[in-house]
Amino acid sequence: MSKKGVSAEEKRKRMLQLFYEKGEFFQLKELEKLAPKAKGIVANSVKDVIQQLVEDGLVDTDKIGTSIYYWAFPSKSLTTRKKQLEKITAELEEVTEKLKIIDNTLEASKGNEEDEEKCKKVLEEINDKEIELRRLQQELKNYQDNDPEKFADLVKKTQELKDAANRWTDNIFAIQSWCEKKFMLEKNVINKQFGIPDDFDYLE
Structure with a gap:
């Protein structure tokens, strides 16, 4: 039975450990010889692993x-990860703020009997997302900088929440369109009525 290959993330972790343990400066050829013996990283993948770490700001290079x-x-590494955490925290705050706007807008539109059931379901979904956001924010406070796997998981969950927020943004635009046609109202009038900012848009 053949041995299971080392994952890309595991190679990154091992390579960083090699740098931290040695505390030296290396040329690529030196790393291609050292990494297979010291960390079990095959020589022909060393260059790609190093390049990824350089692009992520975790390894420095100079000619x-x-x-x-x-x-x-x-x-x-600590400084780089702190910056990444600050970015994620800012994105979480942005998602939370937009979810609140969506929540308030849908709550205001519940008076339309035709859309009441739909709004109820969307509000329940938004509430779930807000609970998840609060949980993530608490995890960020307890996050340890030397745990890259947990960090990657938080990044993934943050993207999922952004995607969810954008789906609810679709619903808001649908309701805006329905109100424009049903009541012959201008978009800016609807925005003012429901407290929707003029720059309300999808998260990027």
Whole structure:
């Protein structure tokens, strides 16, 4: 039975550990010789792993003369991950704010009997997303910078919440369109009535 290959994420973790343990500057050829023995990373994948880490800001590189050197220290990783966490926290706050707007808008539109059931279901879904957001925010407070797997999971869940918020944004636009046709109202009048900002749009 053949051995299971090492995942891309595991290779990244092992390569960073190699840099942290050695605390030295390396050329690519040196890493291609050292990584297979020290961390079980096959030589022909070392270059790709290093490039990914450089692009993510976890490994530094510079050309000295005709040689290119690579290095990484724990303090660099800590700073990079703190910045990533700050970005995620800002995105979570943005999603929360937009979900509140959607919640208020749908609550105001519940007077239409035709849409009441639909609004009820959407509001229940939004409430679930808000609960999930609060849970994620609490996890962020307890997040340990040396746990990249947990960090990756939070990034994934954040994207899922953004996608969910955009689906509810679709519903708001649908309700706006229905009100425009049903009551012959201008969009800006509907926005003012339900407290929808003029720049209300999908999360990017």
